[in-house]
Amino acid sequence: MTRLRGTILAAAVPLFLISACAQTAGNQAAGAADSRVPESAEVSPAADDLVLRVESFGGFVPAEQNVGRIPAISIYGDGRLISLGPTTAIYPGPALPNIQVQMITPEEVRELVRQGQQAGVRNGTDFGSPNIADAPQTRVTAGDQSVSVMALSEAPANDPKLTAAQREARTKLSAFVKKLQSLPSASGVANPVPYRPTVLAALARTFTAPQAGDPASPAKAWPGPALPGDMLNQNIGIGCAEVTGADLPTVLAAAKDAKATTPWTSGGATYAITFRPLLPEEKGCAALKGVR
Template structure:
């Protein structure tokens, strides 16, 4: 049996939606698309630029998971789609997430971004606040030819259809957005494991759970833990690794689980492994997560 992390769910072809002159509908371009429709052509796109991303924010989860949480799905300018895939339903779970990557066409990237805007991914769209607590919000970001649009809906999957805290317009907007996210996360192209160029390790002092599931301590094969402070208030620290050092850490993590004690500097550490995505670099890129 498997479960999906979160609440679910390479050729460089320049397609990102960055090239734009006047805003749609201005006199500068009589043939411009209608307001709200993304401009979808550019000859200067960075293949690692994010065209579309769905991620969870907030919620009542341990702070290290807030900082290390992976996006549900990211669509890049060159057509790579990286998703957080299913993992075995065992306790403790694997140390590494099951990231998957697939390749879609430039035409499909353009259609997905246009579909996102049509589904309400526009900065300022009102999705209301349902009467539920401690549930993450779903944030969708889409790059268009005239800027980045972001929409965020609290408890998109959990709110009841008849929630009295929501207006009729908000319920309609949420239903449209939810349908789009479900379609996006159900992309069925062939996938393969994603192997990152860099991995971040979020470290805290190890505390035994007392449930009998703790594994045998393992010598840490990377740079000394715990690393630099990622969140001083929560005492979560981070190191990142690349190249041959990353390969050693990855190989060791493949044999470990989420409760494995890692030994570095004569102390034991709990480590959350966070593969960095193509648009991310170093621990600093995780600082704004949550």
């Protein structure tokens, strides 16, 4: 549980999750499907149940960034809003990401789920495939529905591979995504406090010395569990070590003043580490495996 202003967030709040009942037929024109939101079913999500999320995956980025990518917005059953806070524009940046947590009300959570599913976050919605390469996909979750859209913000409005209905669907979803992304600074939302994970994933790979002219960081001794940990993917050579318990504050203290480019020494080897605080529903390194 995350400690927020001295209060331990515990019991989950009731939430009406809207369940989509109809799928768009494969030969049905995009946008012609029934746009009505089905009736709600009353459920009570647990505090750590994911309810709303905006995240990106894929695209032309280094493998370690894709594996360690943090969702832009995550909202949970107890009303916690977890997001990426402001980051420094200085290179190299800090080793630890700036993740913050705030609270919204149960009524706001219910309304956002409703708005999301009205905006097209329903299984089977057709967003098309634009004529653009190496762009990331945006995955949006609202209640029990989730959609993944290629190049949601990168595709031009007049992309010739998109139909008018697909463009309209993208416009509606983009507006909802922007609404979620603006929540951390919205009026009435509690001020953010740092997110305190119970598990920190250390994504370790063999360290490569910087090229001539690039800034170098001094090496630091790794104070946590043995690196590189369990391999997330043998093909990309990235391991994952779970930092928990008594190791967690020690590693966080060591990483506090480190840079993203800091070399870490462990067991006679030197590693580059991407730190990925695990979110409430992520129970270990296994949550980071697969396509993200």
